[in-house]
Amino acid sequence: MSAPGSRPARVRPYAITGGRTRTRVALALETLVHTDGAAELRTLSGERRTICELCLRPISVAEVSARAALPLGVVRVLLDDMAGAGLVVLHGATADRPDRALLERVLDGLQRL
Amino acid sequence: MDSSGSESASASAKIVVAGGFGVGKTTFVGAVSEIDPLVTEAVMTDASAPHDDLSLAGDKATTTVAMDFGRISLTSDLVLYLFGTPGQERFWFMWDDLVRGAIGAVLLADTRRLDACFAPMDFFEDRGLPYLVALNAFDGARRFDDADIRDAMELPDATPLLTCDARRRGSAKAMLVSLVEHALALTP
Ligand SMILES: Nc1nc2c(ncn2[C@@H]2O[C@H](COP(=O)(O)OP(=O)(O)OP(=O)(O)O)[C@@H](O)[C@H]2O)c(=O)[nH]1
Ligand SMILES: [Mg+2]
Numbered sequence: 001m002s003a004p005g006s007r008p009a010r011v012r013p014y015a016i017t018g019g020r021t022r023t024r025v026a027l028a029l030e031t032l033v034h035t036d037g038a039a040e041l042r043t044l045s046g047e048r049r050t051i052c053e054l055c056l057r058p059i060s061v062a063e064v065s066a067r068a069a070l071p072l073g074v075v076r077v078l079l080d081d082m083a084g085a086g087l088v089v090l091h092g093a094t095a096d097r098p099d100r101a102l103l104e105r106v107l108d109g110l111q112r113l
Numbered sequence: 114m115d116s117s118g119s120e121s122a123s124a125s126a127k128i129v130v131a132g133g134f135g136v137g138k139t140t141f142v143g144a145v146s147e148i149d150p151l152v153t154e155a156v157m158t159d160a161s162a163p164h165d166d167l168s169l170a171g172d173k174a175t176t177t178v179a180m181d182f183g184r185i186s187l188t189s190d191l192v193l194y195l196f197g198t199p200g201q202e203r204f205w206f207m208w209d210d211l212v213r214g215a216i217g218a219v220l221l222a223d224t225r226r227l228d229a230c231f232a233p234m235d236f237f238e239d240r241g242l243p244y245l246v247a248l249n250a251f252d253g254a255r256r257f258d259d260a261d262i263r264d265a266m267e268l269p270d271a272t273p274l275l276t277c278d279a280r281r282r283g284s285a286k287a288m289l290v291s292l293v294e295h296a297l298a299l300t301p
Contacts, residue, residue: 028127028213028214029127029153029182029194029196029210029211030125030126030127030192030194030214031125032123032124032125032192034123058123058192060125060184060192060194062151062153062180062182062194062196063151063153063182063184065153065154066151066152066153066182067151071154071155071156071177072153072154072155072156073155073156091123091124091125096213096214097214097216097300098126098214098216098296098300099300100297100300100301102124102126103216103293103296103297103300104297105124105187105188105191106126106187106191106193106216106293107290107293107294107297108187109185109187109188109191109193110185110187110193110286110289110290110293111290112187113185113187113286
């Protein structure tokens with residue numbers, strides 16, 4: 001099913017998310033989002049399609065917001081939806097402080113730069 | 114969280130670059146980022162409203178807060194993000210989001226305006242977020258003894274105090290290394 005051609009170019013945030021404002025999962029700014037196939041792209045339109053295209057390589061929630069020019073809150077709701085529908089996969093959301101293993105990997109990586 | 118199991122696992126980490134208005138946050142992020150700093154926007158309705166609460170956005174006055182950030186790919190499966198804090202204090206509502214899950218913060222300071230550090234210091238100390246103070250060496254700014262600066266800032270002895278030039282990649286990188294070392298020292 002495709003969107004009607006009369007779709008306005010700019011819709012209000014709460015219209016994009018269907019009025020939803022809360023997500024089930026707390027998506028961190030740096031949570032990585034990824035989609036493993038272009039298969040679904042054809043069936044998507046609008047913001048969801050834009051987001052899926054951005055996620056063909058792993059990309060952070062903040063980066064999706066920046067590159068799609070959509071507010072963070074809108075992107076979070078959409079990504080939560082899309083993850084629930086299996087369109088994207090979320091990686092590496094951390095609720096609290098990073099553990100030693102991650103810190104050591106980061107330190108090692110920085111020292112090699 | 115990793116709900117796939119099939120994809121090659123990717124990990125990300127985040128460091129906050131904080132400091133007062135015009136202290137060099139964007140310059141710092143740009144100096145080490147592999148991409149030109151990007152901007153993400155969050156919408157808020159009033160100081161107390163959660164910024165995701167978009168249903169309220171229709172008829173209430175809204176404020177948009179822009180945060181700039183950069184990216185460093187450390188390995189093929191590990192990405193570090195650097196987030197600059199919004200300079201003005203009326204944007205405090207974003208800070209919870211910024212520090213959640215962060216490794217720590219580089220607090221940029223200008224010796225001519227050390228008081229701009231007090232609110233962020235209180236915030237980081239309250240949240241238990243590891244941070245260091247990086248004095249951004251602006252041309253023409255007087256040099257002080259570290260001890261005097263520590264005194265003026267009431268900086269805890271255990272909190273690193275360093276000097277940087279936010280325009281230089283090597284200098285910014287050294288701040289990040291020191292911060293992660295500091296965070297490691299504080300992590301059991
Ligand atoms: N001399 C000198 N100038 C600097 C340094 N870092 C930043 N600047 C200059 O200071 C000005 C402000 O830097 P920004 O990076 O925009 O500061 P900011 O903290 O992002 O500013 P806001 O986001 O507006 O709060 C710019 O003109 C920079 O070129 C430094 O280490 N030395
Ligand atoms: Mg800036």
